[in-house]
Amino acid sequence: MTKVSIVMSFYKPSTKSILIFEKAIENLLNQTLKDFEFIIINDGGGDLQAIDFVSKIEDPRVMFVNHKENSGGIPAKRYNEGITQSKGKYIFYGFEDDIVKINTLELLANALEKNNVDFSYAQTIIHTQERSLNFGTLNNLENIFRFNFIPNNLVLHKRVVFDVVGPYSEAKEDAEDSDWKYWQKMIDKGFKGVFVPQVLGENFGPIFKTNLRRGK
Numbered sequence: 001m002t003k004v005s006i007v008m009s010f011y012k013p014s015t016k017s018i019l020i021f022e023k024a025i026e027n028l029l030n031q032t033l034k035d036f037e038f039i040i041i042n043d044g045g046g047d048l049q050a051i052d053f054v055s056k057i058e059d060p061r062v063m064f065v066n067h068k069e070n071s072g073g074i075p076a077k078r079y080n081e082g083i084t085q086s087k088g089k090y091i092f093y094g095f096e097d098d099i100v101k102i103n104t105l106e107l108l109a110n111a112l113e114k115n116n117v118d119f120s121y122a123q124t125i126i127h128t129q130e131r132s133l134n135f136g137t138l139n140n141l142e143n144i145f146r147f148n149f150i151p152n153n154l155v156l157h158k159r160v161v162f163d164v165v166g167p168y169s170e171a172k173e174d175a176e177d178s179d180w181k182y183w184q185k186m187i188d189k190g191f192k193g194v195f196v197p198q199v200l201g202e203n204f205g206p207i208f209k210t211n212l213r214r215g216k
Contacts, residue, residue, distance in 0.1 A: 001087065002037050004089070006039065010043065011043045011096070012045040018050065020204050027102050029062075032105070039065065039082040041078045076170050080170065092156050107200065111196045117194045120155075123197070124136055136154060137149045138195040145187075153201050153203055161191055166185075
């Protein structure tokens with residue numbers, strides 16, 4: 001069995017920064033943990049520069065799914081699709097505007113296995129127009145129902161979590177915080193996690209305030 005399945009969906013990364021997109025993919029391909037598959041899904045954005053870049057990747061671990069139509073502004077649809085097709089023991093999420101360090105998978109997997117838990121997460125740097133801030137903290141997991149402290153670009157969880165919890169919500173009203181609501185479902189089902197106290201990534205994309213502060 002493949003150890004990790006990386007699932008990434010992209011739309012139009014070259015309109016923001018094709019360099020960030022390329023670096024995001026390159027760092028995932030160059031992980032120190034080599035036993036992974038990489039499912040990359042074009043969400044019908046028609047971004048020829050991005051599609052050309054992914055199409056030219058010569059790595060047998062990469063599977064490229066090139067959709068002609070967009071998911072309707074619900075990225076969760078593509079991530080659910082990718083996870084459903086995946087064969088890995090663990091799931092990791094890649095994003096077109098997030099760059100993670102090349103030892104990320106190794107550190108997250110080691111922490112998960114050493115602590116005998118179901119998921120692990122670390123800290124990311126979020127770059128906004130106003131400032132940069134660190135996101136991802138050690139916290140009582142029950143507090144996930146009050147506010148979010150788990151960055152979606154630095155989570156590694158067992159595949160069985162998806163099998164038990166089910167797919168991410170594809171409802172329009174959940175589009176901005178589907179990841180946070182998923183963490184809530186994980187904790188509600190009794191899954192345990194561990195925090196890796198290291199900055200392992202950077203986020204250059206849009207940040208929704210709901211993901212950072214709002215509680216239920």
